[in-house]
Amino acid sequence: MPVSSVESTIDAGFAARHAELARGYGGGGDPQDPALVQAMQMVLHIPKDVPPERNALLAAAAAAVVALCLDERVGAGGDWEDRYLTWKRSRIRKVARRARGAQWLAAQEVDGVTVEFGGAQARALVPGPVGNIDPRIRRLQIGGTELPSGEPGLIVPEYPGLWVDPELGMSVGKAAAQVGHASMLLAGALPVREARDWAASGFRCGVAEADPERWVRLQRRVSAGSAVAVRDAGFTEVAPGSMTVIAVPGGR
Template identity: 50%
Template sequence: MNTSILAPLAARYASWLALPADQTNRVETEPELVRAMPMILRIERDPVPGRTALLEAAASAALAVCLDPRAEPEGEWHDAVSAWVAGHIRKVSRRARGAHWQTAQGVPGVTVEVDGAEVRALVPGLVVETPKEISRLQISGSDLPEDEPGSIPDDVPVLWLNPDVPLTAGKAAAQVGHASMLLAALLDADDLKAWAETGYRCVVRMPSQAQWAELHPGQDPGGAWQDRRVIAVRDAGFTEVDPGTVTVIAQWRF
C-alpha cells in the first residue's frame, strides 16, 4: 500500500488550521488548472438512498481511490492522484440514476456500497477535462432528508458533521471524503493496514453542540491528534459555507 501519496496532506494539516479563516486553503487557481475528484452519488427515485449511508459510502470511496494499487508509483492512476493531492483536494459531487449511473461505472474509479447506498469516486483530474458523460450529470438536487442512524459500532472511525452548519448531501459527501483522507494521512502504517482490511469503513454522525465543542481541536490541532485522535476539516469556502468553517471532525477509534 502506497501511503506516501497522502503525505502532502499530513504536512499541510496543522498549517491549515493555524491560518486565519479567510485564508484557509483558499487559493484561486486559473480555471484550466483546477483539479478535482468527481464524486458520483447514486440517487434513484425509488428507492431513495439513506443520507447517512450515502455519506459513509462517499468517505470510503474517496480514500479507496487514493490508496488503490493503481495509485501506487508504477500504477496507471499515480500521476493523476499525486498531482491532485499535492495541490488542493477539491471534490465535485454529482448525482446519477439509471443508465447514467451505469455509464459512470465505466469511468476509472472505485464504487462503494453501504446499506444499499452507492457512491463512485473517480480518479481526479483537470476539471476542464472531465469526461462528457460525467460533466453532464447535475450537481444540484443532491439533497436527501435527514435520517436516524443506529448506534456507533466499536472500532470504527467516526466522522462528525458540524451540527451548526447545514450541508446538502453533495457538499457533505465531499467533506467526509476530505475527512477520511486527512485521517489516513496521519495514521501509522499498522493502523492504516487495519483500516484497509475493513474497506475503509467509517460511520457518519451528527453530534450535539456540546459533543462538537468537546471534540473540536481548537488552537492545538497537533495536540488534539496526539491526545484525542481527532482531526478537523476546515473548508476553503468556495461553496455553501464561509471560509474557515470546520465542517467535519474525524475521530480515530481503533
C-alpha cells in the same frame, strides 16, 4: 510484537501510498488557466424510487475517496499515478454529482472506485482538470437532491467515525466532499498498520451529525491530537475556515 516487525509485514506499495497520503494535500495554487484546475469528481447513486439514507451515502462517499487514494493504481508506476498526484499536490477540490439508472451504470465505466454501505453507493473518480471531464460525468447534475438523515447511531466504535456539524446546513453534495476530505486526513494521520487494517475492512466508517455538546468534546479531541478536522476553504456554501467534519479513529 515490536512495531518494526509488524510494519515489515505490510506491503511496501501500500506503505508508500500511505506515506504519500500522510504528507497531506494541497500546497499548490490554482493554475492561471481555469480549465486546468484539478478536481475529484464524486458520483452519488440516488435512485428516484428508493433513495438511500443520507448518512449511509456519506459513509460510502468517504470510503470511496480514501479507497481511491490508497489504491495500488495511484502508486508508483500505476495507471492513475500522474493524475492523482497532480491533483493531490495542487489546491484540491471535490465535486459531488448525483446519478441514477443508466447514468450510474455509465459512471462505472469511468476510472474510479465504487463503495457500497448499507444499500448506499458512491463512486470516487480519478481526479483531473475541470476542463476535461468525461462527458458521461459532466452531464450529471451537481446538487439538487436532499435526503433524510434517518436514524442516528451509524457510528460503530470499532470503525472510524466522521462527525458532521449540522449547524452548517450543508447539502448532500457538499457534505460528501467534506467527509471525503476527512477520510483522507484520517487515513494519513493513522499509523500505517492501522491504516492497513482499515483498508482490510473496506474502509468501513460511520457518519452522524454531532449535537452541540458532542461537537465541543470533539473539538477538544482535535486540540489534543486524537482526532482530525476538516476546515473548509470556503469555495461554496460555508464560510472560509469553517470546521465541517471531525474524524475519530475506530476503537477509541
